[in-house]
Amino acid sequence: MFFNSFAFAIFLPLVFVLYWFVFNKNKTTQNTLLILASYYFYSCWDWRFLFLLVFSTFLDYYTGIRIEKSKKESSRKFWFWLSIGINLGFLAMFKYYNFFASSFAEMMQGFGLKTSPFLLDVVLPVGISFYTFHGLSYVIDIYYKRIKAEYNFVDYSLFVSYFPLLVAGPIERATHLLPQVKVKREFDFQKAKEGIHQMLWGLFKKVVIADTCATYANAIFDNYSTMNSLSLILGAIYFAFQIYGDFSGYSDMALGMSKLFGIDLLKNFNYPYFSRDIAEFWRRWHISLSSWFRDYLYIPLGGSKGGLWMKIRNTFIIFLVSGFWHGANWTYVAWGFINALYFLPLLLRKSNRNNLDDIVVDKSWDSIKVLANILLTFALTCLAWVFFRAKSITDAILYLRNMFSNGHFTSQYLSNERYNYELVILLFLFVFVEWNNRTKVEPISGKYQTIKLALCLAAILALGTYSDYKEFIYFQF
Known part of the structure; x- marks a missing residue:
């Protein structure tokens, strides 16, 4: 169901009317309706992948609580890496497995070795990169004690599956979206x-x-x-x-x-x-993804605090990963590499933060x-x-x-x-x-x-x- 389809033109007003006139008693009924609407919206793409969305939601909800309740650091790390591993494992399997298998076969063929890789005959679950990143940021923030775990499963489920952002973002943060879904909303005409x-x-x-x-x-x-x-x-x-x-x-x-x-x-x-300049472009384009990679990859790698070579290394890592996030094709990696090259002169001249004004x-x-x-x-x-x-x-x-x-x-x-x-x-x-x-x-x-x-x-x-x-x-x- 596309936003620009006739089906959605019927779906959205119907959900709007039910939300404000039928399910408006409290925030739980409001959230429940939005979850049901979101699951229906997602199942219109392929109902089989709805189970993957529900599993991913429960996984991060449960591991988030376990991380917060664990008193030993070893236990916290276990639940943290379990969530990270499963999330990235699903993403790698559905989005990147065939790419890596085919690339490996082509490399072996270059050495004169013929291989017949086993490829998965599955379609890419729509929105998997986006809702996976929602869950990852939530678990990471709990592990580093930036936020508390959410114990209300309905509220957390809505945070992950909210249909306006479910299939193509923006990539929300728990610190921004969860407080809004935890209170009853009142209709604001303006x-x-x-x-x-x-x-x-x-x-x-x-x-x-x-x-x-x-x-x-x-x-x-x-x-x-x-x-x-x-x-x-x-x-x-x-x-x-x-x-x-x-x-x-x-x-x-x-x-x-x-x-x-x-x-x-x-x-x-x-x-x-x-x-x-290119630095300003990346502060203005796909802001939620750029800031996600900055906070959860670039800064943990050392950001701009280390020496020049560390800054260059981190810059190339962030752009290459960003390119690869977009799809399993070397063209996206090349696109990320080119943007890193564009960024490099600004980094060397320390002018990447020059254009912050209007x-x-x-x-x-x-x-x-x-x-x-x-x-x-x-x-x-x-x-x-x-x-x-x-x-x-x-x-x-x-x-x-x-x-x-x-x-x-x-x-x-x-x-x-x-x-x-x-x-x-x-x-x-x-x-x-x-x-x-x-x-x-x-x-x-x-x-x-x-x-x-x-x-x-x-x-x-x-x-x-x-x-x-x-x-x-x-x-x-």
Whole structure:
């Protein structure tokens, strides 16, 4: 069940009505309804994997209590590593086993040894990377005594399985979400109104921007060997807007619909394509994942406290793991490695924390430098996205080689698509709107709010009706 499907358009209002008018007696009934709704939502993908979600929930709930109650350090470590091992074991089996088995067979073949690896014939459980990280952060925080274990199984189950964030985040923390589910929520009309506006804007980014760009990006990437330089550049730009509109659109919809139930989720995007360097980009893109790796991997490895080589080592580890988290393909690892290389000069110059202030552009000469840095960062990001989008590293390298060596910058007509110039104009208008929204809490606000809402809805209905790209990109991670 996709957020942008007709089935969900029936599901969400039904849950909303039941939540506020039938199950509104106390927080337990509210939470129970949301759990049931979340389990139904998840079972619509594949009901068999619902048992995996329930098992993962019970595992971390039980081990969290055992860690807190254990008086001996050896016992605490046992329950801690049991939870970590099983969680990562399931993730490795479903997401990475076939990749490692195939990679090992290819390596052996390179040495002249033929092997026939045993491969698992299973699909990847949707959202497994996200709800696994929810549980991991919870258990880790208990082990290091940052939080207390949750003894209410209903409250903890909702923390893990809450349907707006279940399949593609944001990756919540127990310190942020659990306190909200442990109290009864009261209906707030203003918050619900803001939630609807945010959902519409997220749906606009998905249907109008991401899905439209996907048509052209797919056509170019699938036929890159016949495309000239300008078309390949446009293909990289189209994919950059596709993945941003797709994922940030999903996050906006998740945050918006959660407000309908009186719950605030972590902000996951903060206009990343207006970043002035790569370090700032990663503070603005997929914020919940970046901060997760910072707190639970980078800092435990020593962070930036050690010498230069330790900082470099930790930086590359964090980016390589981040790339590998996205999928079992060497292209994602290469994407992470490229971003680590981008980050390295900032680290060596100790300038990775320079751009922490808001972006201000006026009529001064400094503003020209700011805009130049934004364009440069966006260009570097687009080049890295080629590896993220390509089917193999070879395809990505050939794509970039053709982009820089073809030398033809004439407008190239794509045989299976029209409206190329209209799409470029649409993206310019979208960037203009995003730029004006960058300092606003609510995207659709201020003057002419009714007109903005009407235009968003009209564009969604006009383009969404014929969209072939219903699935969100990050559902596969």
